[in-house]
Amino acid sequence: MDRRKFLVSTGTAAAAxxxxxxxxxxxxxxxxxxxxxxxxxxDPRGLTQAWIPLPxxxxxxxxxxxxxxxxxxxxxxEIAADGKYGLTMVHAAWRGGEAKPAIxxxxxxxxxxxxxxxxxxxxxxxxxxxxxxxxxxxxxELIPTDGIVRDTAHEVTKGAKxxxxxxxxxxxxxxxxxxxxxxxxxxxxxxxxxxxxAKNYGxxxxxxxxxxxxxxxxxxxxxxxxxxxRVAPSKYGYKSLGAGSPDISKAQHCxxxxxxxxxxxxxxxxxxxRKVMLEEPPGHLAIDNPKVAAARKxxxxxxxxxWLAYNMGHDVALPGSRGPRLPYLMYVNAExxxxxxxxxxxxxxxxxxxxxxALD
Amino acid sequence: MRRLAALAAAAWVAAAGAADFKPWxxxxxxxxxxxxxxxxxxxxxxxxxxxxxxxxxxxWCGPCREELPSIEKLRAGMAGxxxxxxxxxxxxxxxxVRGFLEEMPLALPTLLDTGAHAxxxxxxxxxxxxxxxxxxxxxxxxxxxxxxxDEPAARARIDELLR
Numbered sequence: 362m363d364r365r366k367f368l369v370s371t372g373t374a375a376a377a378x379x380x381x382x383x384x385x386x387x388x389x390x391x392x393x394x395x396x397x398x399x400x401x402x403x404d405p406r407g408l409t410q411a412w413i414p415l416p417x418x419x420x421x422x423x424x425x426x427x428x429x430x431x432x433x434x435x436x437x438x439e440i441a442a443d444g445k446y447g448l449t450m451v452h453a454a455w456r457g458g459e460a461k462p463a464i465x466x467x468x469x470x471x472x473x474x475x476x477x478x479x480x481x482x483x484x485x486x487x488x489x490x491x492x493x494x495x496x497x498x499x500x501x502e503l504i505p506t507d508g509i510v511r512d513t514a515h516e517v518t519k520g521a522k523x524x525x526x527x528x529x530x531x532x533x534x535x536x537x538x539x540x541x542x543x544x545x546x547x548x549x550x551x552x553x554x555x556x557x558x559a560k561n562y563g564x565x566x567x568x569x570x571x572x573x574x575x576x577x578x579x580x581x582x583x584x585x586x587x588x589x590x591r592v593a594p595s596k597y598g599y600k601s602l603g604a605g606s607p608d609i610s611k612a613q614h615c616x617x618x619x620x621x622x623x624x625x626x627x628x629x630x631x632x633x634x635r636k637v638m639l640e641e642p643p644g645h646l647a648i649d650n651p652k653v654a655a656a657r658k659x660x661x662x663x664x665x666x667x668w669l670a671y672n673m674g675h676d677v678a679l680p681g682s683r684g685p686r687l688p689y690l691m692y693v694n695a696e697x698x699x700x701x702x703x704x705x706x707x708x709x710x711x712x713x714x715x716x717x718x719a720l721d
Numbered sequence: 722m723r724r725l726a727a728l729a730a731a732a733w734v735a736a737a738g739a740a741d742f743k744p745w746x747x748x749x750x751x752x753x754x755x756x757x758x759x760x761x762x763x764x765x766x767x768x769x770x771x772x773x774x775x776x777x778x779x780x781w782c783g784p785c786r787e788e789l790p791s792i793e794k795l796r797a798g799m800a801g802x803x804x805x806x807x808x809x810x811x812x813x814x815x816x817x818v819r820g821f822l823e824e825m826p827l828a829l830p831t832l833l834d835t836g837a838h839a840x841x842x843x844x845x846x847x848x849x850x851x852x853x854x855x856x857x858x859x860x861x862x863x864x865x866x867x868x869x870x871d872e873p874a875a876r877a878r879i880d881e882l883l884r
Contacts, residue, residue, distance in 0.1 A: 420841070426846070428779060428840060429843060429846060432787075437741075449846060
């Protein structure tokens, strides 16, 4: 599919001049997407393995996984799961003699707008067990909840009473104090303790939204990162918040959620506010620019679901690998001859992710 | 593993062997009650006394398109024995499935899993996915991914369940 057809199929070809985020999000319309990831492990040396993230394995009000298929020349390919987070991936392995290890994974899924009405609590809202509350307020290897993270969270949420108020305070703090650094490799690894200690608040979604999650957890609010990739243009007129072509190999994006009693899991995305500021044409928009203000308002409580959610995992151990755990699994990973490839270097793991756009 | 004959020079689809069937350890057999393409409700329980291959697939899935003819051949080869195939299309409109079957005529009983509720209940995350159900109605083996049903080992699994 070429770019023009892609834009037409997603109904966004004429949206470039649309006013930002007018009207209420349409939460009841499901859209089906298909995404294919083709992986070639370059220069194989001995036993070769690859790990490809699969769509979110749990149903949510905003995402349904229809299914995936794979093909290729792997000796073995199977679904592997992380028992802690429910994260799933295709784990493929090739013999040492395979000259051109390759695998292709095709996934279909449905999305609809993720919207939480924060105007009033609802009796029907999802509840969180004590165990899940403990799970989603616990630290991870790169998200400590003590020391400078806890101190910052307490400072930022001072005066806020409810979890929604505290989360809002953290969201506004991230929007106002961090910035999108285009030089960050990939999406950033979310080493928020180092960021806070160095008072260097630059990064990308893996840093900025993880900052939200870490500060929320440190404030006692259940929170989680959700890793994924953009699959279609934004229909709200934001060029920076969508995929501009069928090739979405570099469109990875992670988001964040917090939990509040009476509201359930609430979608937020402060990193995208900073992305709008940096990248939305003509670029380097002021924080009070109407387009930034509209995004800032909308991205506390809703996500546009032109996005494939992979998982919510942290500290991911790749099955069959002796290599280090990953902060998260949002990219294709590979190893050959016992050596982990640089997942952000396209020369060592060649992969192309293609979105067919909206199918309906 | 046996590489399937390539359909084109550039084809590189591979299929797993029957040795990759895994004994089912997922607990009780989930219910399966779906409409077929003619609108008739089919229930797994109606096939008690037969070995049933419950096969989840989709028209958009390349490996599924590769595998279906070998399942058709398997079913034909098992005619007269206590064996049946239920080909469950995952969450596609009946019109799309019918259109696909006009291009690839298959006699397999085809069920429509609208909403993918059955696929979820059966733990399907990859298509194709094959479940061998014993004569007692319990799932015995599962394989997620493509299989080569021409392999003797695949039929041996079915024979084992028919004994």
